[in-house]
Amino acid sequence: MKIVVISHPENFKHEKEILIRLFEEGLEYFHLRKHDFSKSKIEKYLDHLPKEYHNRIIIYDHFDLVDTYKLKGMHFNRKTKEKVGVYNYLLCHKSFSAHSFEEIKDLHNEFDYVFISPVFDSISKNGYTAKITPEEIESFINSGECKHEIVALGGITEHNARELMNKGIAGVALLGNIWTSYFESKNIDLIVKKFREIKQIVQSGRPYCMSIAGFDPSSGAGVTADIKTMEVHEVYGLGICSAITCQNEDEFASVDWLSADKIIAQAEMQFKKHPISVVKIGIIESLSTLNKVIDRLKQLKPDVKIIWDPVIKSTSGFSFHSSIDKSILNEILRKIYLVTPNALESRNLFDTDNPEKIRGIIKSGGFCNVLLKGGHIQSDVVNDFLIMHNDTRVFEGGRYSGIQKHGTGCVLSSAIASRIARGVGLESACEKGKKYTERFILSNNLRLGYHYCSEVLRLDRLH
Known part of the structure; x- marks a missing residue:
């Protein structure tokens, strides 16, 4: 199963150091989501990361940089999904964010996976409570109406990740658990430890x-x-x-x-x-x-x-x-x-x-x-x-x-x-x-x- 890490929306000190540690631990899917970043800021961000990790990075805008930097691919949502066809010439990873099963069923484009959220109460957004249960995800996947691989997002930690195992999902996405823990502790080793624990749980769930x-x-x-x-x-x-x-x-x-x-x-x-x-x-x-x-x-x-x-x-x-x-x-x-x-x-x-x-x-x-x-x-x-x-x-x-x-x-x-x-x-x-x-x-x-x-x-x- 995949482990996806989504960036914190803002830049902060030691972020790139943390990322390099996670890449060294085997992180293959890093979603670079910085909505307020201009193209030049994204380029600067990428320039400060070793080139050997560029093919693990997925961006949310300025999609021409995928080809320039040989990135893994691009991610779309409701606001940007109309751009998918424009970039069909780029044979790279493409993923999508959804918040309901109906939204997934209505997708006409082929995506490598689709986020569904929130599966647990969000850590990064106060009051953003779970709307979809692991059992509902499993039922949807087994219904025959699911044409995409599903990655669960929202409130996932080393304590609840096991509830998602053997549900047919393709992976889990981490956001608040990673970055909130760092802001509270300023301890990079703690972040790496959390990632290792979730990785161990996810890998033990391989069918x-x-x-x-x-x-x-x-x-x-x-x-x-x-x-x-x-x-x-x-x-x-x-x-x-x-x-x-x-x-x-x-x-x-x-x-x-x-x-x-x-x-x-x-x-x-x-x-x-x-x-x-x-x-x-x-x-x-x-x-x-x-x-x-x-x-x-x-x-x-x-x-x-x-x-x-x-x-x-x-x-x-x-x-x-x-x-x-x-x-x-x-x-x-x-x-x-x-x-x-x-x-x-x-x-x-x-x-x-x-x-x-x-x-x-x-x-x-x-x-x-x-x-x-x-x-x-x-x-x-x-x-x-x-x-x-x-x-x-x-x-x-x-x-x-x-x-x-x-x-x-x-x-x-x-x-x-x-x-x-x-x-x-x-x-x-x-x-x-x-x-x-x-x-x-x-x-x-x-x-x-x-x-x-x-x-x-x-x-x-x-x-």
Whole structure:
């Protein structure tokens, strides 16, 4: 989870010294909010901070300075949100301040996160009392109407931060607790101690997500690719091996399968220790093995959400399965939450890659949601279709020239699993997962892609 620190509105002695200490402690998101500052004052402020920390700073005005100083990004509110479109050419962090769920639902722009406040009685503003409870935030996130990541703001301290854990929020923002404590004590070490305590609480709240997949020594696909994807999405990934493969990113030589019992034994040890809400499953020996594993996962945690990436053929051309037992397949599709086939895999599973026909099949069969990937369809347009019982969402995309990436299916499904583990709704998780995968594809001109920070890969991180 993210920890955001918002600046005090006024300049004061030792402020920059405190900031440098917080940056050294790992602060990644500093909101520089000085509404009375002219552009020249902001420039002077930035000039007095080491350049190595500029890419952690988010400003509230004079947005052209983002490019000049290579800042992390910009923050908007009701008064400034009309400016968002003006700065679309800057592919950087963009966030927003909201004070109600209705305001968040009405947002048309894509923001990396949205502040919601106040969640507790404000420390910096006397009489500004809590208007939104942690439980209400959780309910809103789980409602499916929340399309943005939520960062809680208002009155957050080391004493109440734990109440916000496991509510699906993306982070917490600190303001009064940091600066009021300093003005009362004039003790910089006390501020650092408070930050460390909240950081420890927040980090202990990182959700767990499990990957059951094959081991690919190149780490471009399989369980290690899943874990890398989960890590940058601020989810703790637990890796369960289902197969040992002999391959690199260009050539697949062989696979040695692990039995259902060995896969289950690995998973049981993790469920015994950790609260796992989402499991992503990749290559596995057979549908019979997959069904046994799913049954045991459901015994261990009945409400676990299982996402199946039904790998039939690797990107290097190796075929894993030659036949499909439809009776076992139907059992599986009734037990899991989402399946993510490409066009070829969809024809194997549903005998069609037509979204409307698939929707009829899953509705009549009582099957899970389907994310039909468009990458294997010969077209300049690469649209993905999220097919649900009552609706179909289309996520538009284009085809990119250059070298085909190894492991994009693994990256997509584990990105979706990570976001669901963090409390994001299915539609938003699929949409953001697609965007993350697009950035992964564009990360270099090699077969093995690079993973970057979980803010859906802002291009300033690639420079």
